[in-house]
Amino acid sequence: MRRARLACLCACLTVVLCPACQQAAEEAKPAAAAPPPAGQPTPKLRLTEGQHAHHEHEGMVMDLDGAVMNENTEKLPQDCPEIAGDVEITVKAGKKHARQYPGKMFSYDRNEWEAGPCTRVKLTFINDDPVRHQWMMHGLPKYLYPEAMFHIEVTGPAQKTGTFILPSTKRTYFVHCDIAQHMEKGMKGQLKVAGGDGDLPSIPGIVGDPYPDRYEVGDWGWQAALAAGFAGLLGAGLTFWFGRKAGQSSRSEAP
Amino acid sequence: MKIPSRRTLAIVMVVVLVTAAGVVSWWWMRVPPYEPAPPTKEFAMGEVEPPCPDLNPAWRASQVIDDVTIEESLGCEPDNPALVAAVTKGTNNVSHTTLMESGLAMDAVVLENDRDGDGDPDVVHIKLEVAELNGRSPEVTFPVPTYSIAPGIQPGFWTFVPKPHGMATKDIYSMAASPLLRMPSPTIRVEAGDTVRVTLENAHYLPHTIHFHGVDHPYFLDNPLHGEHRGNDGVPETSHSATLPGESFTYELTPRQTGTMLYHCHEQPPVHVMMGLMGMFVVEENRPDNWVQTINVGAGQVRHPAAAIKERYASEHDLLYQEVDRDLGDAIKAANDPRLIGKATTSGFDITKASSEYFLLNGHSFPYTIRDSLIIVEPNQKVKLRMANGGDDRSIAIHTHGHKLAITHYDGIEQNPTAWITRDVFDLAPAQRLDLVLDTTDDGLHSYGPGVWMFHDHREKAVTNDGVFPGGNMSLIVYKPYLREQGLPTLHGVDLKPFFTKEFYQRKFPVWASYDRDRMLVEPESVPPSLMGVLSLAFLAGLALGAVGLAGYHFGRTSRVGR
Numbered sequence: 001m002r003r004a005r006l007a008c009l010c011a012c013l014t015v016v017l018c019p020a021c022q023q024a025a026e027e028a029k030p031a032a033a034a035p036p037p038a039g040q041p042t043p044k045l046r047l048t049e050g051q052h053a054h055h056e057h058e059g060m061v062m063d064l065d066g067a068v069m070n071e072n073t074e075k076l077p078q079d080c081p082e083i084a085g086d087v088e089i090t091v092k093a094g095k096k097h098a099r100q101y102p103g104k105m106f107s108y109d110r111n112e113w114e115a116g117p118c119t120r121v122k123l124t125f126i127n128d129d130p131v132r133h134q135w136m137m138h139g140l141p142k143y144l145y146p147e148a149m150f151h152i153e154v155t156g157p158a159q160k161t162g163t164f165i166l167p168s169t170k171r172t173y174f175v176h177c178d179i180a181q182h183m184e185k186g187m188k189g190q191l192k193v194a195g196g197d198g199d200l201p202s203i204p205g206i207v208g209d210p211y212p213d214r215y216e217v218g219d220w221g222w223q224a225a226l227a228a229g230f231a232g233l234l235g236a237g238l239t240f241w242f243g244r245k246a247g248q249s250s251r252s253e254a255p
Numbered sequence: 256m257k258i259p260s261r262r263t264l265a266i267v268m269v270v271v272l273v274t275a276a277g278v279v280s281w282w283w284m285r286v287p288p289y290e291p292a293p294p295t296k297e298f299a300m301g302e303v304e305p306p307c308p309d310l311n312p313a314w315r316a317s318q319v320i321d322d323v324t325i326e327e328s329l330g331c332e333p334d335n336p337a338l339v340a341a342v343t344k345g346t347n348n349v350s351h352t353t354l355m356e357s358g359l360a361m362d363a364v365v366l367e368n369d370r371d372g373d374g375d376p377d378v379v380h381i382k383l384e385v386a387e388l389n390g391r392s393p394e395v396t397f398p399v400p401t402y403s404i405a406p407g408i409q410p411g412f413w414t415f416v417p418k419p420h421g422m423a424t425k426d427i428y429s430m431a432a433s434p435l436l437r438m439p440s441p442t443i444r445v446e447a448g449d450t451v452r453v454t455l456e457n458a459h460y461l462p463h464t465i466h467f468h469g470v471d472h473p474y475f476l477d478n479p480l481h482g483e484h485r486g487n488d489g490v491p492e493t494s495h496s497a498t499l500p501g502e503s504f505t506y507e508l509t510p511r512q513t514g515t516m517l518y519h520c521h522e523q524p525p526v527h528v529m530m531g532l533m534g535m536f537v538v539e540e541n542r543p544d545n546w547v548q549t550i551n552v553g554a555g556q557v558r559h560p561a562a563a564i565k566e567r568y569a570s571e572h573d574l575l576y577q578e579v580d581r582d583l584g585d586a587i588k589a590a591n592d593p594r595l596i597g598k599a600t601t602s603g604f605d606i607t608k609a610s611s612e613y614f615l616l617n618g619h620s621f622p623y624t625i626r627d628s629l630i631i632v633e634p635n636q637k638v639k640l641r642m643a644n645g646g647d648d649r650s651i652a653i654h655t656h657g658h659k660l661a662i663t664h665y666d667g668i669e670q671n672p673t674a675w676i677t678r679d680v681f682d683l684a685p686a687q688r689l690d691l692v693l694d695t696t697d698d699g700l701h702s703y704g705p706g707v708w709m710f711h712d713h714r715e716k717a718v719t720n721d722g723v724f725p726g727g728n729m730s731l732i733v734y735k736p737y738l739r740e741q742g743l744p745t746l747h748g749v750d751l752k753p754f755f756t757k758e759f760y761q762r763k764f765p766v767w768a769s770y771d772r773d774r775m776l777v778e779p780e781s782v783p784p785s786l787m788g789v790l791s792l793a794f795l796a797g798l799a800l801g802a803v804g805l806a807g808y809h810f811g812r813t814s815r816v817g818r
Contacts, residue, residue, distance in 0.1 A: 045322050045344060045375070045546045062351075064361050067420060095501030103592035105460040105500050130503040131384065131458040132360070132418070138427075147427055153420060155360055156456070156503075180386040180400055180423040180436060184393060184591055185460050202393050209393035213592045 059146055066127075066154035068162035070145040073120070077141055077167035080118035087119050091135055093154075093177070093187065094128030101204040103213065104186030106133070106177065111189040111203050113175075114196075117168035124161045127154035134177040137191060141167055172196035272798070279791045293780040298768065301758035304406055306751055307331035307626060307741040315742060321349045323546070325558045326570065329735075331742035332627040334551070335434065339558045342417065342550040345376065358435050363418040364549050371448070374544040379445055380452040381549060382418040385459035385520075385532065386436045387411070389584070393591045400424045400432035404613060405620040405720050407757025410584030412531040413520075415440035415465075417550045418456060435552060438618030439645065440518075440534030442551035442573045446561070447513050447541045454505040455498050460593040461600070462497035462522050463532065464489040465506055468686060469516035469667055470536050472508035483507075490521045497522040500593075510538045514667020515641040515688040525606040529583055533645045535573050535688075538667075539563060554617040555628055560639075568692075569636040574628075576653070576683070576712070576728055578646040579613035581721070611648065614717040614727035621718070622754040624730040625743065630693065631733050634705060638693040644683035651717065651728075653681045655693075657708035658732065659700055664690035677701075680713060693732070705734035707744045720760050 059070045076083065091108050098107035106129075115121055125135045136151045150164040170193060177187035186204045190196065199207045220228075259267075309331065317327040320340035328334060337356035341349045345366030346359050354361065366376035389398035389409040400423050403409050419435045445451050455465050466489030474494065476487040486494030487506055498504040520532035535554060539547050539561035548559040554573040557564075564571050586599040613620055617628050632638055640660070644651050661675045666688050677700070681689055694701035711718050711729030720726030733744045750769040753759045759766075767776045 045544070058355075060355070062361065062420070095499075103594060105593050129501040131456040131501055136422075149427065155362060155418075155420075178422040178424070179384075179458050180388070180432075181390050181460060182458070184391065184399070185593060209591070211393050211396065211591075213393075213590045213595060215595075 064155065065158040066132075066152065066160050068160055069151040069153075070140075070147075070149060070164070071162045072144055072150075072165055073163045075144050075165065077118070077144060077165060079168045080165070082118070083120050083165060084116055084118035085120070086122065087115050088122045088124070089113050089115070090124045090126065092126045092128055093133040093135065096128060098186045098204075101186055104204055106182045107186040107204055108135075108189050111205055113189065113191045115166055115191065115193055117170070117194050118166060120163060120165045122161060122163045123150075123152065124159055125152040125154055126159040127157055130156045132156070132179055133182070133187070134179060136176055136178050137164075138174045139171070140164065140173070166193050168194075170194040170197055172198055172200060174200055275794065279794070282787055282791070293782045295774045296778045296780050298764040298777070299758075300753060300764060300768070301756040303752045304755040306622065306755055307743050309741050311335070312741075321353050323559060326556075326560070328556050328558055329631050329738055329742050330556075330627055330629045331625070333742070334553070334556070334558055336558065338435075338550075338552060339548055343546050343548045343559045345549075358419050358421065358433060360418040360420045366546075366549070371541075373542075375446065375546050377446070377448065378450045378452075379549060380454070381443060382454045382456055383415045383465070384418055384456050385413055385463050386416045386423065386432075387413055387459060387587065388432055388436060388438070388531075389588070391588045391591045391596075397430070398588060399430055400436065401430050402432045402437055403623070404438070404579070404615060404618065405623050405726060405760060406755055407760060408613065408620070408720060410579050410581055410613060411587040412438050412579075412584065413459065413463075413527065413587075414438055414531045415518075415520075415534055417441060417552065437553050438531050438615060439554055439575045439577055440532060442535040442537060442554050442557075442575075443518065444537045444539060444547045444549055444551060444557070444561070445510065446545055446547055447510055447538050450507065450509045452505055452507050453518075454503055456503045457498045457500055460500045461597060462491075462499050463520045463527065464491060464495075464497045464504070464522050465518055466490055466521035467506070467508060467516070467518050467536060469514070469688075470508060470518070470538065471510040471512050472506070476507055478507065512667070513538045513540050514664060514669075515643065515690055516667050517643060517645075517686060517688070519645075523601055526583065526600045526604055528645070529578075529580060529606070529609075529647060530587075530600075531577070533575075533577070535575055535641065535643050537573070537641060553627060564639055567637065568639040569632070570630075571639040572630055572641070573617070574640055574642045575617055576642070576644050576646060576651050577615040577618075578611035578648065578717070579615065580609045581612040583609065606647070609647075611646070611716075612721040614646075614712060614719075616728040616730055620720050621726045621729045622751060624728070628730040629733050629742070629744070630710070630730070631735060631738060632693070632695045633735050634695050634697060634702075636695045638695070640691040640693055641688065642681060642683065642691060643688045644685055647685055648714070650682045650684050652713040653683070653710060653728075654713040655679055655708065655710040655732065657703045657706055658693060658695075660691040660693050662689050663692055664688075695734070705736060707734070707737050707746060708732040723760050723762060724766070725754060726760065 061068050093108050095106055097109045098104040101107060127133045132155050134153045136149060138149055140148050140150055142148045152160050152162050154160050173191040175189040175191055176183040188203055190200050190203055201207055202209045314333045314336055315327060315329050318325050318336055320336055321344055323340040323343045325336045325339050337353045340353050341357035341359055342364045346354055346361050346363045347365045363382055365380040368376060368378040370377040388402040389411045392399045398409050401409055416435050423433055423436060425431045425433055453465060457463050472487060474488050476483050476485055488494035491497045516536040518534055518536045520527040540563035542562035545562040547561045548557055551557055551573055554575045557571040560571045583604060587596050589599060590596055616624050659677050659679045661677045663670060663675055683689060696702055697704040709729055709731055718724060718727040718729050731744060737744050739745055753769045758764060765777045771777055
């Protein structure tokens with residue numbers, strides 16, 4: 001538990017503080033848009049319906065149903081001589097899956113998945129709600145997956161499928177929905193390769209919260225009060241008994 | 256040696272006491288000799304944020320993106336021109352690059368169907384999510400995603416957001432909220448006669464609705480085309496029950512009248528409106544080729560004004576004033592369980608005992624207001640201001656330095672120009688709106704000439720951040736020659752650096768520190784405790800103790816003798 005907590009903290013810190021990454025992000029910023037051509041009439045806007053049913057851009061495939069980012073069906077991780085096998089994982093997301101976890105509001109149907117080293121995972125993400133949900137996985141090798149992520153977003157009641165190839169390392173990958181308060185309210189999971197290297201904190205049904213909520217404490221009841229009374233008497237009796245024993249032995253040792 | 260008699264002892268005692276009392280009173284009543292007062296305290300200002308982070312200098316220039324003309328916006332933090340293009344042309348009509356740079360989902364603002372054949376779309380479908388800012392996480396102790404209204408000040412908020420794509424944070428390396436997730440809820444802007452469908456996609460964990468305040472909308476929706484037969488007023492008690500977490504609801508309206516209106520959540524309004532679920536709703540005049548900027552994220556300058564506005568005004572600004580009860584905002588940070596937050600923000604909250612600590616103009620308090628809420632003008636211009644009060648106090652009283660403005664519309668209704676009132680304090684009751692003309696003609700009435708002129712609430716508490724001045728909803732009217740490169744005005748007053756530190760608003764250093772060169776007004780050091788004070792106090796306490804002892808001794812003796 002403590003180890004997992006530390007691991008998560010380290011991951012968070014790496015993500016927040018990594019200056020090199022920030023620099024990379026700065027450099028990746030798009031160039032400035034062109035100024036308006038001088039002396040030319042203002043361009044006229046026209047309706048262009050249905051022009052963009054399907055977009056592809058920098059590893060992102062997007063349409064009205066959602067987006068798949070950094071799909072990889074062929075490129076092998078450096079540590080994998082070949083694809084060890086194919087797995088299909090189906091993840092359902094929505095409010096109804098949080099009913100099994102009191103105090104949560106959004107969740108996946110399962111919050112832990114397993115896959116073997118170097119397997120090719122075909123992930124189908126089904127959104128059961130008419131609001132956005134995401135399955136965003138972190139920690140993949142950066143040379144194959146920009147920003148170390150594989151990400152599926154579905155904008156409403158629909159589904160999307162994407163494929164990625166896992167490295168060989170025994171590892172637990174962090175999966176979540178990055179819509180404000182979705183992870184916090186239950187939409188978090190972990191994908192374990194070769195059994196994983198521990199658990200992450202705050203996985204509904206698997207690991208508790210580092211900063212859990214405090215709930216109202218109910219009445220004790222007479223049984224608990226009685227038990228507490230007995231425990232108190234026992235403690236007092238033990239102290240008295242040991243004290244007497246100690247006093248006797250010190251007296252008997254005295255010359 | 257002869258033991259002195261009791262009488263002698265008593266006399267000696269009295270003499271000693273009187274002398275001691277004399278010395279002590281002389282000490283306290285004398286005019287003391289000169290001793291220098293304690294020296295001035297040293298203090299550390301703390302880390303100073305750059306007044307303008309200058310993240311996107313290229314965004315300031317006027318430009319054309321996907322055939323959408325975007326007016327210049329010379330302030331420090333102008334609106335993202337790609338976002339302006341996407342919400343003007345429609346997320347269904349813009350190029351992929353523009354859509355990606357806007358941060359919006361493909362179905363965020365769908366514009367289609369030029370029904371009247373006048374060259375602009377007449378059917379508008381907007382999708383809004385509800386996002387939480389500065390909320391609770393069960394894994395970390397800081398708020399997520401973070402949104403600061405001023406240095407180090409992060410109250411909890413709920414806000415309407417045009418449907419985004421991707422993450423809630425700026426990038427994967429940051430905990431700061433993405434630019435779309437901010438206060439206030441964005442201004443919605445349509446053309447009169449447009450059919451507007453607004454879908455609330457409730458991605459938040461509590462129920463919400465949308466009520467269109469002052470905007471022409473049918474109370475009930477009978478729409479055989481969409482198979483709809485339901486309430487449309489957004490009031491859970493009368494119209495339809497609130498939209499639960501993970502559910503969606505579509506409102507439909509075809510506003511016939513123009514004007515500056517509002518929209519807000521009507522579920523538990525004493526909490527939900529105060530948490531930030533309120534934005535402006537502007538209906539512009541119907542004109543040919545009139546593509547309006549459907550969404551104005553963060554309110555402020557409209558970078559693609561509607562045709563009728565461009566005919567009459569040099570620029571247009573949406574100004575939404577709000578106030579923040581810190582305790583209410585903190586309620587969402589106290590627990591993670593939606594049931595506990597739900598309780599804390601309903602029966603656990605009493606608005607009749609609430610008070611406001613922060614005062615916002617377009618989602619920021621001073622000094623952040625000067626990053627994105629400057630009104631930049633040139634002489635002899637007319638500027639359109641739409642002003643709304645989203646707060647809960649009896650009224651706000653916005654005062655403009657250097658200018659008197661004419662009120663052209665009350666609550667969206669145009670006044671006869673002969674009845675226009677020109678004044679320099681504008682009082683707005685909660686939810687009221689005024690349309691104003693800022694006329695920069697230097698005639699001693701409308702304008703006193705070029706400069707950097709403050710405009711602010713004249714309720715003095717509203718120009719503070721939790722009581723620390725300067726803060727709150729003040730901003731500036733800046734004439735162009737006074738504007739520097741990074742969109743900040745040339746100021747001739749005090750150094751603004753202290754105001755860009757957290758420590759200043761935590762009351763950690765003196766207000767005059769930045770320009771009190773001789774350090775003659777900065778707080779003094781503490782002084783060591785006075786030795787004479789301690790000694791005389793201890794002596795008096797000793798006397799009292801002795802007297803009590805003596806009395807006890809005598810009492811014991813007399814009672815024994817009596818027996």
